[in-house]
Amino acid sequence: MHSTLSDDSSPSTSSPRFRSLLLLLFYVSLASVPLSVNWFSHRWHFGLMLVSEPLMVLTVGVLLLGLLGGWVTPPRRSHRLDKLIGLHFGALFVATVFSNDVVVSGKYFATLVLYVTFGYAVPRVLVLQRTEWLRALASLGLGTALLALYVLAVHTRFGISYSLSYIVARPFLEHGHTNLTVLLEPLVLLLNLALLYVPQAQQLRGRILTTALLTVVLMVVAFSYSRASYVSLLAQALLLLAYAGWPAGRRLLLPWAVAGVAILGSWHALNLAYPDTSRLLNNTDLMKELGSLGDFSSANESNAERLNRWLYSLELYQHDPMEGAGPGTFPDSYLEFVRSSPTHPTYYTTLRRMNSHNLYLTWLAETGTLGFLTGLLLLGYLVVRQLRWAFRWRATPVQIGFTVYFLFFLLHSLTQDFWQEPRVIVLFWLAVGLQRYYQRAPRLEPLTNPT
Numbered sequence: 001m002h003s004t005l006s007d008d009s010s011p012s013t014s015s016p017r018f019r020s021l022l023l024l025l026f027y028v029s030l031a032s033v034p035l036s037v038n039w040f041s042h043r044w045h046f047g048l049m050l051v052s053e054p055l056m057v058l059t060v061g062v063l064l065l066g067l068l069g070g071w072v073t074p075p076r077r078s079h080r081l082d083k084l085i086g087l088h089f090g091a092l093f094v095a096t097v098f099s100n101d102v103v104v105s106g107k108y109f110a111t112l113v114l115y116v117t118f119g120y121a122v123p124r125v126l127v128l129q130r131t132e133w134l135r136a137l138a139s140l141g142l143g144t145a146l147l148a149l150y151v152l153a154v155h156t157r158f159g160i161s162y163s164l165s166y167i168v169a170r171p172f173l174e175h176g177h178t179n180l181t182v183l184l185e186p187l188v189l190l191l192n193l194a195l196l197y198v199p200q201a202q203q204l205r206g207r208i209l210t211t212a213l214l215t216v217v218l219m220v221v222a223f224s225y226s227r228a229s230y231v232s233l234l235a236q237a238l239l240l241l242a243y244a245g246w247p248a249g250r251r252l253l254l255p256w257a258v259a260g261v262a263i264l265g266s267w268h269a270l271n272l273a274y275p276d277t278s279r280l281l282n283n284t285d286l287m288k289e290l291g292s293l294g295d296f297s298s299a300n301e302s303n304a305e306r307l308n309r310w311l312y313s314l315e316l317y318q319h320d321p322m323e324g325a326g327p328g329t330f331p332d333s334y335l336e337f338v339r340s341s342p343t344h345p346t347y348y349t350t351l352r353r354m355n356s357h358n359l360y361l362t363w364l365a366e367t368g369t370l371g372f373l374t375g376l377l378l379l380g381y382l383v384v385r386q387l388r389w390a391f392r393w394r395a396t397p398v399q400i401g402f403t404v405y406f407l408f409f410l411l412h413s414l415t416q417d418f419w420q421e422p423r424v425i426v427l428f429w430l431a432v433g434l435q436r437y438y439q440r441a442p443r444l445e446p447l448t449n450p451t
Contacts, residue, residue: 015072018071019066022066025058025059026123026126027135027136029055029058030139030140030430031143032051032055032143033056033422034143034144034183056114056118056426059118060117060121063122063125067125072125074125075125081381084374084377084381085116085378088374088378089113090374092109092371094370095367095370096109096327098324098326100333101326102326105327105329107328115422115425118426119429119430119433120430123136130437133434136430137434140430141187144183148184148217152223156270183424183427185221187217188233188236189240189404191213192237192240192252194210195207195210196240196244196248196252197397202251207255211255215259218256218259222267223267229412232408235412237252237256239404240252243403244400305354306357309354310358310361313362314364314365317365322368323367324366324367325366334354334356357416357417358414359375359416359419360414362417362419383410386403386406390403402431
């Protein structure tokens with residue numbers, strides 16, 4: 001047991017200078033990940049996305065160079081989580097080999113390996129300590145805050161529109177506005193935890209500042225038109241109330257009420273200021289969007305597409321139940337299907353290349369039974385490990401935060417395919433590594449509810 005603890009408790013010291021340079025590169029790369037949007041030139045598709053992925057490749061390459069050169073010490077032992085990750089990616093590799101389009105699956109598999117190596121393996125090998133974890137989170141938070149401010153500035157300048165939300169929030173994929181809101185959900189969680197448990201946030205000045213930050217972030221989520229994120233944030237709030245209890249949870253009511261009034265007021269003011277924008281920036285009614293959550297008819301394109309892609313995922317799985325159609329092949333496969341069957345009675349088609357909107361169905365359709373089971377095993381292990389940690393003794397804010405994060409990730413995966421969302425993948429694996437760090441840290445103090 002002592003050797004295992006020492007393996008994870010102290011950073012490698014083969015070359016402190018090399019390690020410091022690698023950490024700096026890691027921080028810069030993390031700050032660039034949220035800013036991966038096409039905001040410099042829509043015509044030439046030029047933006048920070050051309051910077052973020054090469055930076056991640058460079059970081060991983062430098063890490064591998066350090067391992068080969070002996071400047072960084074590799075982990076002495078593999079943990080159960082490492083083996084489960086290897087098992088799942090082994091299943092993805094098998095599905096890639098037998099893919100219906102090996103080139104597409106090969107590229108997709110390589111990108112998944114890059115994101116997981118960057119988000120999980122780099123902190124795992126470097127054995128980040130508390131200060132380094134804080135710097136990594138600060139770098140990610142800086143990029144996220146800049147992105148949120150940029151989105152608000154653009155909406156204030158041009159008015160609120162569904163099309164605009166897609167443009168400013170597009171990272172690596174088309175039609176990726178949900179990527180922005182899923183990246184902001186952990187920030188909402190941190191602000192909620194601050195309002196619940198941080199003594200400074202209970203004072204008048206801290207409460208005003210935290211409420212203002214929460215309002216800004218929730219405003220960006222509201223302006224994104226991501227109905228899945230609206231539901232996910234509601235689930236997050238309910239989970240927080242369930243774990244924190246009503247005496248603490250009621251402290252969230254006033255800040256959320258203030259944020260709601262500010263969002264609706266801003267929405268109304270912008271609609272009055274910009275009643276008729278250009279054809280690209282058509283205004284959309286917020287309340288109409290909220291009211292369409294349960295509408296799966298052809299009148300609601302987004303919901304109809306979502307439901308029909310779920311149905312097609314099951315149909316695609318039946319063709320290749322063991323190895324699947326191949327990682328990353330669903331968008332092209334679905335587009336080819338709807339083009340060849342434009343009058344199909346079951347499917348409402350819009351002729352767009354998109355994912356299946358469900359992580360579990362994607363695994364089922366693209367990687368078959370093997371990929372689906374190994375994926376569930378991996379996510380299930382993370383959740384079970386988290387729940388055992390959270391209920392082992394009196395819960396702490398850190399334990400509650402991680403529990404809510406992993407649970408709402410699983411819930412949101414029912415309506416989103418996060419293995420297709422690069423920024424979310426990086427954030428998820430960073431959270432996995434941070435969870436392990438806190439689990440192996442000295443025992444945390446129990447919750448104390450400030451009076």
